Amino acid sequence: MWPELKGSGMRGPVSVDSGASSGDVAPAETTVRAPLAPRRRRSWRQAWRRDWQLYSLAVLPLLFFLVFRYLPMIGNIIAFRRFKPGGSIFGEYWVGLRYFRMFFTDPTFWEAFTNTLVIGALTLLFCFPLPIVLALLLNEVRARRFKRFVQSVSYLPHFLSIVIVAAMVMQFTSVDGTANQLVRLFGGDPVAFLQHPEWFRTIYVSSEVWQTVGWGTILYLAALTTIDEDLYQAARIDGASRLRQTWHVTLPGIRPTMVTLLILNIGSFMAVGFEKILLLYNPLTYPTADVISTYLFRMGFQSSNFSYAAAIGLFEAVIGLVLVLSANLISRRTVGTSLW
Amino acid sequence: MVTLGTRRDAPRTRGPVDSRGYRIFRIVNTIVLIGVVIVTLYPFLNIVARSLSDEAYIIAGKVTLVPRGFDVTGYKLVMSDAMFWTNYRNTVVYTVVATLISIVLTTCYAYVLSKPQLKGRGLLVGVALFTMFFSGGLIPNYVLVTSLGMKNTIWAVVIPNAISVFNLLVMKAFFESLPTELEEAAAVDGLNTYGILLRIVLPLSKAIIATMVLFYAVSFWNSWFTAFLYFDRQDLLPVTVYLRNLIAGATSAESAAADADKVQAAATFQAVTIVLTTLPILAVYPFVQRYFVSGVMLGAVKG
Numbered sequence: 226m227w228p229e230l231k232g233s234g235m236r237g238p239v240s241v242d243s244g245a246s247s248g249d250v251a252p253a254e255t256t257v258r259a260p261l262a263p264r265r266r267r268s269w270r271q272a273w274r275r276d277w278q279l280y281s282l283a284v285l286p287l288l289f290f291l292v293f294r295y296l297p298m299i300g301n302i303i304a305f306r307r308f309k310p311g312g313s314i315f316g317e318y319w320v321g322l323r324y325f326r327m328f329f330t331d332p333t334f335w336e337a338f339t340n341t342l343v344i345g346a347l348t349l350l351f352c353f354p355l356p357i358v359l360a361l362l363l364n365e366v367r368a369r370r371f372k373r374f375v376q377s378v379s380y381l382p383h384f385l386s387i388v389i390v391a392a393m394v395m396q397f398t399s400v401d402g403t404a405n406q407l408v409r410l411f412g413g414d415p416v417a418f419l420q421h422p423e424w425f426r427t428i429y430v431s432s433e434v435w436q437t438v439g440w441g442t443i444l445y446l447a448a449l450t451t452i453d454e455d456l457y458q459a460a461r462i463d464g465a466s467r468l469r470q471t472w473h474v475t476l477p478g479i480r481p482t483m484v485t486l487l488i489l490n491i492g493s494f495m496a497v498g499f500e501k502i503l504l505l506y507n508p509l510t511y512p513t514a515d516v517i518s519t520y521l522f523r524m525g526f527q528s529s530n531f532s533y534a535a536a537i538g539l540f541e542a543v544i545g546l547v548l549v550l551s552a553n554l555i556s557r558r559t560v561g562t563s564l565w
Numbered sequence: 566m567v568t569l570g571t572r573r574d575a576p577r578t579r580g581p582v583d584s585r586g587y588r589i590f591r592i593v594n595t596i597v598l599i600g601v602v603i604v605t606l607y608p609f610l611n612i613v614a615r616s617l618s619d620e621a622y623i624i625a626g627k628v629t630l631v632p633r634g635f636d637v638t639g640y641k642l643v644m645s646d647a648m649f650w651t652n653y654r655n656t657v658v659y660t661v662v663a664t665l666i667s668i669v670l671t672t673c674y675a676y677v678l679s680k681p682q683l684k685g686r687g688l689l690v691g692v693a694l695f696t697m698f699f700s701g702g703l704i705p706n707y708v709l710v711t712s713l714g715m716k717n718t719i720w721a722v723v724i725p726n727a728i729s730v731f732n733l734l735v736m737k738a739f740f741e742s743l744p745t746e747l748e749e750a751a752a753v754d755g756l757n758t759y760g761i762l763l764r765i766v767l768p769l770s771k772a773i774i775a776t777m778v779l780f781y782a783v784s785f786w787n788s789w790f791t792a793f794l795y796f797d798r799q800d801l802l803p804v805t806v807y808l809r810n811l812i813a814g815a816t817s818a819e820s821a822a823a824d825a826d827k828v829q830a831a832a833t834f835q836a837v838t839i840v841l842t843t844l845p846i847l848a849v850y851p852f853v854q855r856y857f858v859s860g861v862m863l864g865a866v867k868g
Contacts, residue, residue, distance in 0.1 A: 287692065396839070
């Protein structure tokens with residue numbers, strides 16, 4: 226029905242002589258499409274002639290991406306090949322899945338894998354919702370000066386090098402540091418926190434909260450200012466209390482931001498704080514602190530087993546990609562927000 | 566009608582009169598936020614206090630917010646270590662060079678990506694975006710940089726991280742928000758693409774470029790891992806790795822201190838180095854903070 230209508234409408238006055246059947250629509254469309262193909266080919270040439278200066282600006286950045294981003298992706302091929310330091314960057318000969326079998330049967334790998342999941346989950350559990358809470362609290366502050374001050378102070382740790390943060394954590398948790406001053410205040414015995422595996426996760430997550438929560442509020446605070454004031458008025462007329470206004474107006478208002486940040490957080494789940502853990506852990510705390518990336522680092526640079534480490538790295542990167550893709554897909558299906 | 570009137574007269578705050586519960590909440594809220602400020606700032610103040618304290622008080626765990634047994638031996642020792650200054654200078658050099666390269670590459674690419682009529686633009690965007698979610702990983706990168714002969718050269722720290730995709734998107738969003746009429750007029754006047762970029766677009770983009778400079782400069786200033794990975798010689802290291810080696814317990818300064826039998830300063834050493842490396846950031850932070858915030862917002866609009 227629809228194509229016939231469209232066809233007759235298109236031809237209108239011309240179609241007097243033809244049989245006016247639905248079959249005519251197809252050739253009509255191909256005649257429309259036919260000149261498109263050569264035009265597209267020609268337009269590449271046209272585009273080049275018109276925009277070659279623009280394209281020339283893209284050459285160096287593109288080269289950067291190809292050499293320093295895509296070549297290493299291809300370089301992962303050494304996960305399947307024997308690699309000799311100083312030899313080809315793509316390895317010497319094929320060994321198939323040997324290195325994958327090696328780490329799949331390696332208990333240390335599975336310990337690191339579990340630790341990655343646990344630390345990743347704890348980080349997500351605290352570092353995702355706390356900025357939302359802080360943003361909501363800040364949003365209720367009416368004294369602008371005070372609000373500005375709290376914001377400025379809470380953003381500050383974001384700008385510190387991870388080395389400085391690690392050094393501060395070491396000072397804070399050392400036997401003579403603040404944490405143990407508190408322990409002694411409550412009559413306990415000093416603990417060398419960084420030497421005890423059972424404390425590592427607490428230390429890691431709290432320092433992560435300390436460094437990221439303030440900065441994490443920025444996007445939420447921005448989203449909060451875009452919520453329509455009329456919605457609050459309407460809610461008030463309906464007799465909604467402050468709490469209910471927050472629940473029914475504020476939170477839905479910042480939901481797209483929440484979902485986007487959640488997807489991004491999930492995407493970085495596998496790469497949990499590699500640098501910080503590398504700075505803070507030691508053989509005593511390996512049982513809880515060693516994650517895939519640090520294990521990979523030791524395998525690669527201390528045991529010089531590049532292919533083995535590359536296999537682990539590839540495994541990690543693929544899981545990361547799958548995580549972000551599925552989070553994105555789920556969120557598009559359920560709440561209609563997605564990254565692209 | 567009456568309700569309509571009061572609604573219009575009501576202040577922009579939510580609700581004409583605060584309920585008792587809400588007033589209590591506001592007091593609690595203020596206390597919580599003051600707590601946040603204290604928790605955030607305390608570690609900084611504690612480190613400063615430690616850096617200025619006598620070792621004996623530190624070991625006894627008596628240093629909190631105020632220096633005890635005021636002592637600047639730590640500062641004297643760190644600042645008399647030539648390697649500290651060499652590494653500090655390296656940080657400055659690497660930051661300047663890397664930021665320069667990054668700004669040029671990012672600006673060029675962002676400008677190209679901001680042109681909606683450009684053929685193949687989607688592909689060019691995709692090339693950059695994909696690297697946000699999948700990376701080659703540590704080992705292949707290391708193998709690549711090594712085989713390019715970049716180890717122990719400045720290029721190892723300034724090139725492999727030259728373009729941050731996030732910054733690229735922020736800049737692209739900014740260029741897209743510029744009015745096209747100006748560029749069109751310039752094109753009619755016979756300016757070519759390079760001329761338009763240099764003489765029309767860039768002068769309009771001073772604010773965003775300043776923001777990008779800050780983003781890049783801070784990330785390069787703070788970075789340590791690439792240097793740690795690619796530099797074998799101590800005189801090439803940035804100051805972040807100097808600090809890293811210090812907390813890992815292996816620098817010339819510390820051994821020098823031990824040699825000189827000045828064990829006294831060993832614990833203040835870390836604190837002093839932390840203070841000296843953080844100082845530049847703390848000094849400029851109040852003035853540049855708003856640029857960071859606006860940059861992040863701009864990225865979020867598009868991101």
